[in-house]
Structure formats: structure tokens, C-alpha cells
Amino acid sequence: MxxxxxxxxxxxxxxxxxxxxxxxxxxxxxxxxxxxxxxxxxxxxxxxxxxxxxxxxxxxxxxxxxxxxxxxxxxxxxxxxxxxxxxxxxxxxxxxxxxxxxxxxxxxxxxxxxxxxxxxxxxxFDGLTGIHNRQTFDNTIANAIAKVANNGAPLALMLFDIDHFKRCNDTHGHRAGDHVLKEVSGTVRDNTREGDFVARYGGEEFAVIIHGLAPPGPARYADHIRALIEAKRIEFEGQAIAVTISAGVATWSSHMRAPAHLIELADQRLYRAKQAGRNQIIAL
CATH class of the missing domain: 2.60.200.20 (Tumour Suppressor Smad4)
Structure with a gap:
């Protein structure tokens, strides 16, 4: 009282x-x-x-x-x-x-x-995976870039997709697909550094905001996450599900004028990673 x-x-x-x-x-x-x-x-x-x-x-x-x-x-x-x-x-x-x-x-x-x-x-927070949602990502990336404009610290963005996720749903069912989303997001969340930010960007696409690493650091960091996902054993109702990811990585630079430019560059590189055969990182 x-x-x-x-x-x-x-x-x-x-x-x-x-x-x-x-x-x-x-x-x-x-x-x-x-x-x-x-x-x-x-x-x-x-x-x-x-x-x-x-x-x-x-x-x-x-x-x-x-x-x-x-x-x-x-x-x-x-x-x-x-x-x-x-x-x-x-x-x-x-x-x-x-x-x-x-x-x-x-x-x-x-x-x-x-x-x-x-x-x-x-x-x-995203209701399924428990990690941050798209709205929170949009606010966080805008605030992070505003701070970088003042302190000049490196800032990078990793966008990644779960490879062949539709095939996973079609083969194992949507409940299995939801389980894969939870397992992948949990693995990424548990293996990022303190201060970095993980969000579900939409569907089977995720985003990681990476602070304080200048190139090639973000690419190596992203590839470490990719390797963890590839090595992870995911099972659902007794069935093993092989999961890999493809990712695009972009670093903020002073010639960019808005968060959308950083996101677009990372997304273009994600598309190239998928076109090149998946289960890989493209950062250039």
C-alpha cells in the first residue's frame, strides 16, 4: 500500500x-x-x-x-x-x-x-520465437544509426533466410516448421554477443545488428552463426531436419542516408547468396 x-x-x-x-x-x-x-x-x-x-x-x-x-x-x-x-x-x-x-x-x-x-x-517480441519483432528492429536500427553518426563506431547488419523453408513445411508439416523457426532463432540469440540485436524480420527471415566490428569482422561473425546452424541437430517428433541458412552482410557507411539503404544492401547480398547455391554468406 x-x-x-x-x-x-x-x-x-x-x-x-x-x-x-x-x-x-x-x-x-x-x-x-x-x-x-x-x-x-x-x-x-x-x-x-x-x-x-x-x-x-x-x-x-x-x-x-x-x-x-x-x-x-x-x-x-x-x-x-x-x-x-x-x-x-x-x-x-x-x-x-x-x-x-x-x-x-x-x-x-x-x-x-x-x-x-x-x-x-x-x-x-515475436509471439512464436520470443525474439524481437520487425517493429522493434525498425526502431532499433534507426537509433543505432543515429548513434553511429555521432560516435563513428562500426555498425553492420546481417539478414538471413532459412534455406528451403517451404520444402521443410511441405515435407514435415507446419508444426515442424514452427519448431525449426524456434530452434534457429534460439541458437542465434544464444550465440550473439552482448549488445548485438536479433529480430525476426518476417517469415523465415531474421536480422542481426552487429556493433563494433569493422570489415571483415561482420562477415566472419555471420559465417560463425551460419556454421552453428548447419551443425545443429534439429529433431521434431523423432525426425531429424537438416537446416542451413543463407545471409547477406552490409556495413554502414557515411554515404548512406537512411537505414533503408543498409537494409537494401544486406538484402541484395542475401539474394545473391541464395542464387549462388545457399548455405553461405555474401558480404561484398
């Missing part, structure tokens, strides 16, 4: 988060287990690509009392429940407006927090 200090529960029960209610990336959740800064600068914890938002706009600071929100001398102000603030402690259910974005503050030990976590999961 909340104590007498507004909507703040006892300190030992506090675990708070912010949920995006309006703006880009609705449903995204930010855990407030550390200080977070919201702003237009791509390196901020809560990146808001909005001309109404200052580069470093507001700060959320957890302490022994609760979570305190500070406006960082922003141009257009920070609002809590439609009232402009300089600094204030947040209460359960408060709505924070920064530019066009509305964030809801929630103490995570209540039922509403559990509901938002469920909705958040549905909006971000």
Missing part, C-alpha cells in the same frame, strides 16, 4: 519505471533503477527525436525518497500532469510530457505495471 506521502510506497517496495504512452515507440519501458536523462541528443538514456525537445532536457534521479524529476533548463519546459515543473518527486500514475512525448510513471509492484509489461512484451 502507498504511504501517506502521495503515491509513493515504502522504500523497500520501490521499483519504478516509465512507459511511453504517446510519441514514438509507444509501449517502450524504461526501468528507473539508475539515473536517466531524456533529450534530443542520441547518447541520452531516453532519446526523443523531436525538435521541441532540448539536447539534454530532463533528468530522472532515484534516491531514498523516491524518483525525482529535474528539468535541465530546457527551452520548452517539462510538465507533470500538465503543470510545468523545475523539480518534483513523482507519484504513481504521474504523466510526464516532454515535447510531443508522454511518459507514465509507475511503481512496478502494482497491477497496472504488470499489465504494461505484458503489453510491452506483445509490442516488442
Amino acid at each position: 502507498p504511504d501517506s506521502d502521495g503515491g509513493r510506497p515504502p522504500a523497500e517496495q520501490r521499483s519504478a519505471c516509465l512507459v511511453v504512452m504517446k510519441g514514438d515507440n509507444v509501449g517502450h519501458k524504461y526501468d528507473l533503477d539508475r539515473e536517466l536523462i531524456a533529450g534530443r541528443e542520441s547518447a541520452t538514456s531516453i532519446h526523443l527525436d523531436d525538435g521541441l525537445v532540448s539536447r539534454s532536457h530532463a533528468k530522472f534521479t532515484p534516491d531514498t525518497v523516491g524518483v525525482r524529476l529535474f528539468d535541465l533548463c530546457s527551452t520548452n519546459g517539462t510538465f507533470v500532469n500538465d503543470k510545468q515543473i523545475n523539480s518534483t518527486y513523482l507519484d504513481d500514475g504521474d504523466q510526464i510530457r516532454i515535447g510531443k512525448t508522454i511518459l507514465k510513471f509507475i511503481y512496478r509492484n502494482n497491477v497496472e505495471a504488470a499489465f504494461h509489461e505484458h503489453i510491452y512484451s506483445l509490442t516488442r
Whole structure:
């Protein structure tokens, strides 16, 4: 139960988060287990690509009392429940407006927090494989490229297909096909590095966002994943199913103007890998 200090529960029960209610990336959740800064600068914890938002706009600071929100001398102000603030402690259910974005503050030990976590999961993860979905990929690749524009770190994309997946469905049935999708996605997820990102791009196609490897590193990394899939023993109802993948790998460069250019290049190379006989990587 909340104590007498507004909507703040006892300190030992506090675990708070912010949920995006309006703006880009609705449903995204930010855990407030550390200080977070919201702003237009791509390196901020809560990146808001909005001309109404200052580069470093507001700060959320957890302490022994609760979570305190500070406006960082922003141009257009920070609002809590439609009232402009300089600094204030947040209460359960408060709505924070920064530019066009509305964030809801929630103490995570209540039922509403559990509901938002469920909705958040549905909006971000693929229901069959449990890895990130296409919408989350689109948001993540855009944010990753925005950061690369500032820090110059290498960024690459691997797109891959499961070879002859239709034949697998026709031969073994759709339940077996679903099992293959789960096994392949799980293998890739469990063998990527911390910080890299795996998503189901659509159907039997998957994407891996690779950080911090300059060529030929991404190609070697992708071929390692290919070899793991080829070597994996996948069985369904007593039947062994041989699975391989084909992949295209592309590295972001300054002459590209949008995420679509990186995706298109990786997709073209994926097509070439399939045309060349499958079970291979093309990165040039």
C-alpha cells in the first residue's frame, strides 16, 4: 500500500519505471533503477527525436525518497500532469510530457505495471520465437544509426533466410516448421554477443545488428552463426531436419542516408547468396 506521502510506497517496495504512452515507440519501458536523462541528443538514456525537445532536457534521479524529476533548463519546459515543473518527486500514475512525448510513471509492484509489461512484451517480441519483432528492429536500427553518426563506431547488419523453408513445411508439416523457426532463432540469440540485436524480420527471415566490428569482422561473425546452424541437430517428433541458412552482410557507411539503404544492401547480398547455391554468406 502507498504511504501517506502521495503515491509513493515504502522504500523497500520501490521499483519504478516509465512507459511511453504517446510519441514514438509507444509501449517502450524504461526501468528507473539508475539515473536517466531524456533529450534530443542520441547518447541520452531516453532519446526523443523531436525538435521541441532540448539536447539534454530532463533528468530522472532515484534516491531514498523516491524518483525525482529535474528539468535541465530546457527551452520548452517539462510538465507533470500538465503543470510545468523545475523539480518534483513523482507519484504513481504521474504523466510526464516532454515535447510531443508522454511518459507514465509507475511503481512496478502494482497491477497496472504488470499489465504494461505484458503489453510491452506483445509490442516488442515475436509471439512464436520470443525474439524481437520487425517493429522493434525498425526502431532499433534507426537509433543505432543515429548513434553511429555521432560516435563513428562500426555498425553492420546481417539478414538471413532459412534455406528451403517451404520444402521443410511441405515435407514435415507446419508444426515442424514452427519448431525449426524456434530452434534457429534460439541458437542465434544464444550465440550473439552482448549488445548485438536479433529480430525476426518476417517469415523465415531474421536480422542481426552487429556493433563494433569493422570489415571483415561482420562477415566472419555471420559465417560463425551460419556454421552453428548447419551443425545443429534439429529433431521434431523423432525426425531429424537438416537446416542451413543463407545471409547477406552490409556495413554502414557515411554515404548512406537512411537505414533503408543498409537494409537494401544486406538484402541484395542475401539474394545473391541464395542464387549462388545457399548455405553461405555474401558480404561484398
